[in-house]
Amino acid sequence: xxxxxxxxxxxxxxxxxxxxxxxxxxxxxxxxxxxxxxxxxxxxxxxxxxxxxxxxxxxxxxxxxxxxxxxxxxxxxxxxxxxxxxxxxxxxxxxxxxxxxxxxxxxxxxxxxxxxxxxxxxxxxxxxxxxxxxxxxxxxxxxxxxxxxxxxxxxxxxxxxxxxxxxxxxxxxxxxxxxxxxxxxxxxxxxxxxxxxxxxxxxxxxxxxxxxxxxxxxxxxxxxxxxxxxxxxxxxxxxxxxxxxxxxxxxxxxxxxxxxxxxxxxxxxxxxxxxxxxxxxxxxxxxxxxxxxxxxxxxxxxxxxxxxxxxxxxxxx
Amino acid sequence: xxxxxxxxxxxxxxxxxxxxxxxxxxxxxxxxxxxxxxxxxxxxxxxxxxxxxxxxxxxxxxxxxxxxxxxxxxxxxxxxxxxxxxxxxxxxxxxxxxxxxxxxxxxxxxxxxxxxxxxxxxxxxxxxxxxxxxxxxxxxxxxxxxxxxxxxxxxxxxxxxxxxxxxxxxxxxxxxxxxxxxxxxxxxxxxxxxxxxxxxxxxxxxxxxxxxxxxxxxxxxxxxxxxxxxxxxxxxxxxxxxxxxxxxxxxxxxxxxxxxxxxxxxxxxxxxxxxxxxxxxxxxxxxxxxxxxxxxxxxxxxxxxxxxxxxxxxxxxxxxxxxxxxxxxxxxxxxxxxxxxxxxxxxxxxxxxxxxxxxxxxxxxxxxxxxxxxxxxxxxxxxxxxxxxxxxxxxxxxxxxxxxxxxxxxxxxxxxxxxxxxxxxxxxxxxxxxxxxxxxxxxxxxxxxxxxxxxxxxxxxxxxxxxxxxxxxxxxxxxxxxxxxxxxxxxxxxxxxxx
Numbered sequence: 001x002x003x004x005x006x007x008x009x010x011x012x013x014x015x016x017x018x019x020x021x022x023x024x025x026x027x028x029x030x031x032x033x034x035x036x037x038x039x040x041x042x043x044x045x046x047x048x049x050x051x052x053x054x055x056x057x058x059x060x061x062x063x064x065x066x067x068x069x070x071x072x073x074x075x076x077x078x079x080x081x082x083x084x085x086x087x088x089x090x091x092x093x094x095x096x097x098x099x100x101x102x103x104x105x106x107x108x109x110x111x112x113x114x115x116x117x118x119x120x121x122x123x124x125x126x127x128x129x130x131x132x133x134x135x136x137x138x139x140x141x142x143x144x145x146x147x148x149x150x151x152x153x154x155x156x157x158x159x160x161x162x163x164x165x166x167x168x169x170x171x172x173x174x175x176x177x178x179x180x181x182x183x184x185x186x187x188x189x190x191x192x193x194x195x196x197x198x199x200x201x202x203x204x205x206x207x208x209x210x211x212x213x214x215x216x217x218x219x220x221x222x223x224x225x226x227x228x229x230x231x232x233x234x235x236x237x238x239x240x241x242x243x244x245x246x247x248x249x250x251x252x253x254x255x256x257x258x259x260x261x262x263x264x265x266x267x268x269x270x271x272x273x274x275x276x277x278x279x280x281x282x283x284x285x286x287x288x289x290x291x292x293x294x295x296x297x298x299x300x301x302x303x304x305x306x307x308x309x310x311x312x313x314x315x316x317x
Numbered sequence: 318x319x320x321x322x323x324x325x326x327x328x329x330x331x332x333x334x335x336x337x338x339x340x341x342x343x344x345x346x347x348x349x350x351x352x353x354x355x356x357x358x359x360x361x362x363x364x365x366x367x368x369x370x371x372x373x374x375x376x377x378x379x380x381x382x383x384x385x386x387x388x389x390x391x392x393x394x395x396x397x398x399x400x401x402x403x404x405x406x407x408x409x410x411x412x413x414x415x416x417x418x419x420x421x422x423x424x425x426x427x428x429x430x431x432x433x434x435x436x437x438x439x440x441x442x443x444x445x446x447x448x449x450x451x452x453x454x455x456x457x458x459x460x461x462x463x464x465x466x467x468x469x470x471x472x473x474x475x476x477x478x479x480x481x482x483x484x485x486x487x488x489x490x491x492x493x494x495x496x497x498x499x500x501x502x503x504x505x506x507x508x509x510x511x512x513x514x515x516x517x518x519x520x521x522x523x524x525x526x527x528x529x530x531x532x533x534x535x536x537x538x539x540x541x542x543x544x545x546x547x548x549x550x551x552x553x554x555x556x557x558x559x560x561x562x563x564x565x566x567x568x569x570x571x572x573x574x575x576x577x578x579x580x581x582x583x584x585x586x587x588x589x590x591x592x593x594x595x596x597x598x599x600x601x602x603x604x605x606x607x608x609x610x611x612x613x614x615x616x617x618x619x620x621x622x623x624x625x626x627x628x629x630x631x632x633x634x635x636x637x638x639x640x641x642x643x644x645x646x647x648x649x650x651x652x653x654x655x656x657x658x659x660x661x662x663x664x665x666x667x668x669x670x671x672x673x674x675x676x677x678x679x680x681x682x683x684x685x686x687x688x689x690x691x692x693x694x695x696x697x698x699x700x701x702x703x704x705x706x707x708x709x710x711x712x713x714x715x716x717x718x719x720x721x722x723x724x725x726x727x728x729x730x731x732x733x734x735x736x737x738x739x740x741x742x743x744x745x746x747x748x749x750x751x752x753x754x755x756x757x758x759x760x761x762x763x764x765x766x767x768x769x770x771x772x773x774x775x776x777x778x779x780x781x782x783x784x785x786x787x788x789x790x791x792x793x794x795x796x797x798x799x800x801x802x803x804x805x806x807x808x809x810x811x812x813x814x815x816x
Contacts, residue, residue, distance in 0.1 A: 038643065039361035045650040048365040065724055066361070069517020070499050074723075077513040105506075107513045152772070158503045180459075180771050181502050183764050186639045186646075190583050193637060194455030196772075209638065213661035281368055284656040 026261045027060040032088040033251075036075035036096060038068040042203070042287070046119065046249055047091050049281045050272065057268040057275070071157055072096040073106055080108035084256035086265065089116060092252045093161075098305045100159050103312050113252035115301055116262055117269035118292035120282075121248035123223035124165040124201040125208075125233060127216040132198045137220050137239035140199070144175035153199040154188035155179035161247050162188060164308070165201040165222060167315055168243045169236075192216065203247060204230055205286040222246070246304075248290070250297055266294035325672030328373055329680070337374045338681050341381020342688055348382065349389020350696070351714050352399050352530040355522060356386030357644045358721060364651035372655040372670070377677050379651050383644060384436070384681050387587065387627055388689060391428045391620055396421060396699050399530035399711065403521070403757060404587035404623040406529065406750045407595045410477065411608065411615030418611055419554060421697055426557035427613050428620040429689040431565065433682055435573040435621035439628040440678045442577050443635075448664075451636040454581045459768035460779045462584065464789040466762035469589040470755060471793060472596035475800055476608070478748030487747050491755025494519045501764045514727035521757055523719035523728040527735025528742075528749050530715050534708045535740040554697075557613070565617035568598045572618050576625025581632045586642035587623035588757055592750075594622025600799060628678055635659050635671065 033054070035047040047064045054062035067075035072095065079090050090097075090113060101110040126137070134140045144151045156162040158181055166179055177199075182188040185202055192200040193215060200207070200216075204227050210216040211230065220236040221227055222245040236243040251269060253262055272278060273291045282289060292300060328334075348359040359382050367375030390405035395412035408428060415424040442450065457465075474484035497508045498518025509515040562569075572594035579590040598618030599608040608615045626642075633639045638660035640646035649659060657663070657670055664671055699707065719732035742749050773779035781787045 039357065039647045039650070041646065041650075044361075045653060048650070048654070049368065052365055052368055064365070067723055067725070069520075069723065070513075073499075074513055074517045077516070081513075107511070107516075178771065180768050181764075182768065183501055187584055190455055190633070190637065190639050191458060194458065196456075196458035206638070209658070209660035209662045215661050277369070281654060285650075285653040286658055 026086060026258075026264055027058055029087065030061045030063050031058060031086070031265075032065050033062050033091060034065045034067050034075050034079060034088060035091045036067060036069075036072035039066050042205070042285075043091060043093070043249065045285055046282075046287065049278060049285070050091075050119070052281075053275050053278045054268075054272060057272045058265075071100075071160070073100070073108075076112075077107040079254055080112035082254060084254040084258075086253055086257045086261035088254070089265070090252045092250055094246070094248060094304060094308075095160055095164075097250075097252060098301060099164065099308050099312075102305065102309055103159060110305060112255055114255050114257060114262060115294050115297040116251040116253050117266045117294060118248050118250040118290065118297040118300065119269065119273065120288055120290040121246040122203040122205065122287075123221045123227065124161065124245055124247065125204050125211075125221045125227070125230065126165070126169070126199065126201045126219035126236070127192065127207050127211065128199045128219055129192050129195050129197065130215055130217060131195055132217065135217055137234075137236065137241060140219055141173045141175060141241075144173070144177050148176040149178050151175075151177040151199065152197045153177055153179050153201075154191045154197040155181045156185050156188050157181055157183060161185075161245075162201045164311070165243070165245050168222075168245060168311060169201075169241065171311065171315055172241050172243060208286075248300075250292075262294055321668050321672040322676070324669040325674070325676045328669060328673035329377065329677050331373065334373050334377045334677070335680070335684075338377035338381040338677065338684060339688070341378040341383075342385040342681060342684055343381075345382035345385020345387075346389040346392075346688070346692060347385075349386035349401055350392040352393055352401050352526060352711055352718060354714070354718050354721075355402055356383055356390075357647055359386055360644060360647045360651065364647060364654070367651060368654050372657065373673070375655055376652065376657070376674065377681070379648060380674075380677055380681050381684075383648065384627060384685055385688075387624060388429070388432050388685060391432070392425065392696050393530075393699075395424045395428065395616075396697065397533065397707070397711070399533045402587075403525055403750075403753055404591050404626075405619075406753065407477075407591040407619035407622070408616055409529075410595075410619070410750075411610075411612045412619075414609070414611035415613065415616065416700075420611070421700070422554045422693065423557045423561065423613065424616050425693045425697065426690070427561055427565070427616045429686065429693065430557060430562050431569050431572075431617040431620040432624040433686045433689075434562075434569050435576060435625040436628060436682050436685075437679070438570075438573045439577045439580065439625040440675070440682065443628045443632055443678070444675050447632045447636055450577075450581050451632050454583070454633060455637075457582050457785065458783075459765045459772060460783050460786040461789065462582075462765040463762065463769050464780060464786050464793065465579070465582075465585060465589070466758050466765060468789060468793050469592055470751075470758055470762070471797065473592040473754045474751045476592070476596045476599055477750040478746065479609070480746070481800075481804075483745075483747045484751050487742070487749065487751035488755045491752035492759045494524075494752075495756045495759035495763075501760055502767050514725065517723075518760070519731055519756060520723060520725070520728050521753070522722045523732040524735045524756060525753050526715050526719050527732040528739035528753055530711060531732065531736025532739025532743055532749070534712055534715075535736060536743055537704055537708050556693075561613050562617075565614045568602070568614050568618045569621040571597060571601065572621035573625040576622050577629040580626035580629025583633045583639045584642070584761065586630065587626040588754060590626050591619045591623040592754065594618045596796070600796060605803075631678075635663055635674075637661065638663075 033051050035044050037043045051062040051064040076096050134143045191197045211218045218233040220234050220239040222243045273289045348354045390401040391408045394400035394405040394409035395416050398413040400406045400409045412424040474488045478484050500507050575594045576590045579585045595618045599605050630645045634645045640649045719728050
């Protein structure tokens with residue numbers, strides 16, 4: 001009798017335990033937050049801040065892992081082959097999650113990841129060298145039309161953020177300009193500052209001070225509305241060319257991760273981005289919050305992937 | 318400017334700031350001295366901890382680590398011939414030879430003095446001419462970088478061993494390894510055989526640890542006895558004398574100049590500067606035949622060359638917000654997290670913090686001198702540790718360090734293969750540094766060359782028609798002809814002696 005009672009109790013407890021496992025016990029060990037780029041860039045800086053404040057919202061520590069290589073592809077490929085348990089998440093961006101798996105032969109597919117949450121985004125701001133022979137978008141287009149392939153601009157990497165911004169501009173305006181890939185945003189902006197190239201497109205946090213200091217001329221920003229810290233810079237739509245291109249930073253998990261876990265993390269990131277310490281740090285690094293939950297982020301991704309596919313079909317890249 | 322310096326002084330001359338700097342220096346020297354742990358890694362790992370600290374504590378701490386680690390790299394290079402970083406490889410050439418002759422303390426002290434003097438000079442350049450120098454540095458574009466890369470590769474091939482042919486073989490092997498991975502301009506895969514691990518290329522740090530440290534350990538294991546009979550020597554070993562420093566002053570000045578110019582160029586760093594400095598010092602020395610066989614001047618050249626880069630690398634970072642190398646990239650992140658936003662408006666927006674930073678740079682340098690002087694006395698004793706304990710410990714550090722870079726098992730494979738390859742190279746007298754430096758520089762050389770050709774519509778004339786690029790070509794040709802002349806003269810002399 002005692003044994004049966006014991007078993008019954010055990011069964012009840014066991015059931016309770018099982019239901020708790022499903023709903024609450026994730027995460028029961030630390031989550032790896034994988035940054036696919038080298039330390040020091042804006043990605044690893046954001047990752048450092050996110051993982052510092054995450055424990056309070058996840059109930060487990062979040063470990064920042066830097067796994068650089070192949071322009072982000074190494075980390076993405078590795079995660080795509082890992083376990084779909086939610087214990088490793090990718091700190092992704094549009095190039096490694098929307099563009100490159102579509103247009104390059106990579107060891108992972110475009111649908112290898114499911115969206116968890118977007119943390120924020122920034123547009124690209126087209127800028128010209130201080131001594132460039134044009135001051136605004138109309139002037140730039142006119143110059144490029146009169147001098148095909150003579151407008152040399154600084155690009156980052158093939159299929160990189162700046163690369164795509166200029167491909168959009170060239171396609172929408174029917175111009176020919178010559179891009180040189182300098183292998184990253186740092187060297188690319190150095191070349192336009194030195195007057196070795198004529199134009200560049202980069203994040204507001206990078207080009208903002210140069211615009212204010214007059215060392216670069218602002219052309220337009222690839223957003224739907226003006227950037228709050230650069231109120232004098234028109235959007236590209238206002239300046240006459242319909243380009244919207246966002247560099248988002250977002251968290252993705254391997255496809256096949258249980259939905260409740262994705263939802264749990266999506267909600268946790270939603271609370272994390274309102275954390276006081278998080279906001280203070282994100283402000284100090286001149287960034288901001290643009291949170292989207294898993295569903296809204298998913299819609300954005302689908303739209304972006306379709307747009308980029310059309311762009312590359314049109315340019316034959 | 319004076320009042321800004323006063324404000325800067327007031328900001329950082331507090332016990333807490335100085336304490337943080339000392340702590341950082343100590344941690345940095347340890348990290349730098351351990352093979353496999355790099356300055357970049359130390360700053361990257363520790364910078365999140367400074368997010369919640371006050372800037373006057375966090376920044377001195379990080380600067381301390383930075384400087385300590387760069388200096389610390391020279392200690393194992395001299396003492397046990399296992400450079401902790403690529404930048405310390407040139408120091409090992411002469412430093413370890415000196416240690417084997419029982420002059421380890423002299424080499425260590427020379428390395429410290431040369432580092433501190435070069436660092437001080439470069440800091441002065443940073444304080445007084447940062448903005449104009451940065452503007453000049455921006456005029457360097459792809460053609461100039463192509464020639465600088467070529468110049469560095471030539472130097473390292475020519476000066477790191479006895480035979481130019483073997484140096485060139487080593488360089489060629491390194492370039493071959495560097496081709497593996499994503500191609501820099503169009504992102505095509507090269508020699509990756511579909512393996513994701515190879516897409517990022519052969520990781521430099523695991524390869525470096527294997528080639529420099531593991532191969533030395535293998536060699537020691539084979540010998541069975543320590544290379545240096547340390548116990549007998551340590552008693553009355555003399556340090557670097559005033560004459561040593563005075564005799565090398567010209568070299569230190571020249572190396573500091575090289576280091577400042579290269580450091581101010583975004584993308585080039587200490588690894589290049591130490592070799593160009595070393596090569597130029599050998600060319601300018603009264604006793605070039607001593608180089609590679611225990612020249613105190615060689616130690617001074619290499620160390621002044623790599624340390625002058627540190628303050629100079631802050632120039633593009635502070636003035637334009639463009640990091641000069643990987644470690645300044647990490648520092649840039651840490652500075653931003655402290656609310657210090659490097660860029661064109663930094664000096665106007667937060668002048669007091671900038672000058673506080675300058676004061677800190679000088680302060681950490683003085684502290685390094687004091688700290689290093691006392692540390693050397695004890696660090697030399699590393700060689701007293703029985704090889705049976707020391708080398709297994711270093712081996713563990715090698716594995717840990719190689720894994721820590723990218724958290725990748727494949728990197729351990731690279732490290733071990735590098736170790737055995739390095740062992741074979743040491744056995745056949747093929748110098749290792751050209752291979753490692755070529756792996757480091759070849760991607761940059763390829764990108765710069767191809768960028769230049771896009772600029773010029775595939776015309777090679779761009780390399781001589783631009784003034785700065787043309788000047789570097791001229792310098793390269795001069796140095797090469799001087800070397801050829803030396804070799805011919807040596808041969809002629811040998812022939813006369815035979816007859």
